[in-house]
Amino acid sequence: MPCFRSGATDAGPSFDQRLPETDVILICVKPKQAAEVVDALRRGGVRRDTLLVSILAGVTIARFEQLLDVPTPWVRAMPNTPCVVGAGMTVVAPGTHATDTHLQLAERIFSSVGRCRIVDESYCNAVTALSGSGPAYMYLMMEAMADAGVRVGLPRDLALQLVAQTMLGSARMVLERNRHPASLRDNVTTPAGCTIGGVLMLEDGKIRSVLARAVEEATRIVEQLGRPGK
Known part of the structure; x- marks a missing residue:
């Protein structure tokens, strides 16, 4: 071909x-x-x-x-x-x-x-902005989480492996169990546990709206790329 x-x-x-x-x-x-x-x-x-x-x-x-x-x-x-x-x-x-x-x-x-x-x-x-560009968003999050692991004392190679495998496993849970991410998140977020503390910090940082805006902005740029003369 x-x-x-x-x-x-x-x-x-x-x-x-x-x-x-x-x-x-x-x-x-x-x-x-x-x-x-x-x-x-x-x-x-x-x-x-x-x-x-x-x-x-x-x-x-x-x-x-x-x-x-x-x-x-x-x-x-x-x-x-x-x-x-x-x-x-x-x-x-x-x-x-x-x-x-x-x-x-x-x-x-x-x-x-x-x-x-x-x-x-x-x-x-929209697909281009979400899944086409999506790996870049995932890599950025993986890098940040691995840096956090180093910050709390983990060797960098171990921190990166932990993050990458965790992201891979989480994705497979969504695809293979056919459950909503919020439901799967609830399984990890126990009352008064460490996970809910981390989740609340992410929510304080407006991670939902930042990610959504990233996809929205990428979609706008894709639309411009397709115009004649661009």
Whole structure:
């Protein structure tokens, strides 16, 4: 499966096979290179039945369809970096000419590196801000918690392992037990215990609103990235 990608010098998109031989093309470049990708597709003689899968943040399928002006099936996808270790989260959304078969193919591709959900394209910008950018939020919290562990006397490597495994285990509890995070938190928060003290400190720091505002701001930026000329 060929993949359009940005070169190290940002000289423009390139591809690794002749397009007429290609059934699926994964497009992984910066949003501002959308028009360049379409030009490359046109020059390469892309077939009308080739499935084109874009992971460009903020760029709508309608824009790609308008630029290419050929009834080719497009699917918009938004994966995240944990795909590298098989624990990714991806959503896929169909374009005008994408059939259920095309959508299922895209879903199988991304399910091979984690979980995948089919969604309406209107959700894609919010998904980008939440799960696409989400690993960065998680890493920031992990770093802060590991620093806290060091502050109270733990070796740094131990503190980081404790934090990373705790976050991994907590995520699996939500996904595999199918319970709301608040319910699972109650299991840990015993009366007059240390956990409720820590939770109240987090609430005093307005952690809920800060995280929510981070996602809101990232969504706003994603919407701007997808505009022509950006």
